Amino acid sequence: MSKATEVTSIRRLAGLFNTSRSSATNPAVPTAAAITSSKSIDEVPKFQNLVHRFKKSSKSSKFRNYNRTAYFNTVLRLASAKQFSLIDDILQHQKKYEEISQEGFVIRLMTLYGKAGMYEQAHKLFDEMPELKCQRTVNSFNALLAAYLHSKKFINAGELLEQLPEKLGIEPDLISYNTVIKAYCEMGSMDSALSMVDTLEKKGLEPDIITFNTLLDGFFSRGRIVDGDEIWGLMEKKNVVPDIRTYNSKLRGLVHGNKVLEAVEFFEEMKNKGIEPDIHSYNALITGYCDEGNLEQVKHWYGELKKSYKPDRATYCKVLSFLRKKNEFEMASEICKEAMDRRLISGVTWMDKLVSESRIEEAIQFVESGLSRSALKLRFP
Structure with missing residues (x-):
């Protein structure tokens, strides 16, 4: 393919992505560049409006008690945009409602703080529970441990288990120990994780399938097959079924x-x-x-x-990456179309690869045969 033909083909390809199939009925369809530009405008007011609407919805007891998905999705969206002050705003707002005296409701808020990586705010809320006339039990203590775990403050989780229960008169349960075992495994401190098994047994508790699966993940993921097999043997001795x-x-x-x-x-x-x-x-x-x-x-x-x-996103990403390296473009194109139709991936990376390999006509055929909404996200210079 000559340089002139290649340039023309690239322009044609870019045109395909900048034109929606619905443009005949909606001539004002924005280009990909325009969409990108609009997204960068007034981001903060947009999130502030989201918080305003969430607070308004929170006035409904039905919303507070039965719409947990809205809480999770809102916090997740704000966290992905690093709007942590706004997360604190909506969760602090919940203190004005009567449910704040219920441990289950407070646990939900602590869990949301943890999912956002805001362990300090979760701990502050835990400390405030007596003032909120909310009883602290091992359940809220476990939520605090989980907040530290999700925030990747692994060593702190172990310190909390060591220090807080006696101070507060709370007896840790198996969930407490499993959470800290997970924390130690995540930081690669496998000896500390194993020591937790000894500790929980001394407390009269028995490790369960979660305990063993956590340990096995820790050992096997590090290639420590022999150690993992020993844990497997211990699991079977304790009649825990894999x-x-x-x-x-x-x-x-x-x-x-x-x-x-x-x-x-x-x-x-x-x-x-x-x-x-x-x-x-x-x-x-x-x-x-x-x-x-x-x-x-x-x-x-x-x-x-x-x-x-049906393959999941991990399957598609792994296989497509491998097929690209092997120059198996035909099979990769078919798989990519399928993944795009299921909205599990966009075709950006695959199209970039075709263009970089100067496989322009294949790229055009790919777009023309499999154009979908996700394909419209692709952008070319």
């Missing part, structure tokens, strides 16, 4: 340790024991063969996955 998450932990561990053939054998062993593989099981094997560069096996296991499940 579930699909348990098996997936080991599958991922074997893949992480570059033992893909062993992972396949373990996959078959799992099926023979009556454990039905889920999409994460297949994704683990696909990841292993992608990392090995084995195109034939990636195609095989992708096909096996599709017999039982």
Whole structure:
């Protein structure tokens, strides 16, 4: 393809993305550049308006008690935009309502603070509970631990478990210990995580499937297969039955340790024991063969996955990245169209790849055969 033809084709391609299929009925459809520009205008007033509307809705007891999704989505949206002061504004606003004296309601607010990474505000609310005439129990204490965990303040979670219960007269339960075990695993302090198992047993508690799955994730994800197998053996001695998450932990561990053939054998062993593989099981094997560069096996296991499940976003991203490296453009285009139709990915990265490889006509055919709303998000200079 000549340079002149390539330039013309790129312009044609850009034109496809800047024209909506609905433009015939709505001639004022904005271009991608215009949409991008408009998004950067008046962001703060937009979020302030969101907060205003949320506060107005909060006046309804029905909204406060039965619309938890609205609370979660609003906080998540503000957190993604780093509007933390506005999150504090709407959650502080909830103190004016009678539900603030109910521990379950306070736990919800603490959980939202935690999801936003605002552990200090969650702790402040926990400290204020007596003033709000709200009793503190192990449940709100666990919510506080979870807030520190979600905020990635892992070591602080362990310190809270060590210091607060005796001070407040609260007896930690299995959830408390499981939360701190998770925190230690996340920070890679596996010895500390194991010590928690000893501690909870001394308190008369027994580790459950959550305890063991957390530990197995921690060990296997670091390629410590032998240690993971020892934990597995301990789990069986305590008559705790492995579930699909348990098996997936080991599958991922074997893949992480570059033992893909062993992972396949373990996959078959799992099926023979009556454990039905889920999409994460297949994704683990696909990841292993992608990392090995084995195109034939990636195609095989992708096909096996599709017999039982629809690929998720992780599947699409992994397989598309691999196929691009292998220059398998035809298969990748088909998969990308499917993922776009399901609105799991946009075609930006794939189209960039086609253009960078000077595969302009393929890019045009891709757009013309699979144009969707998500495709309209693509932008070219």
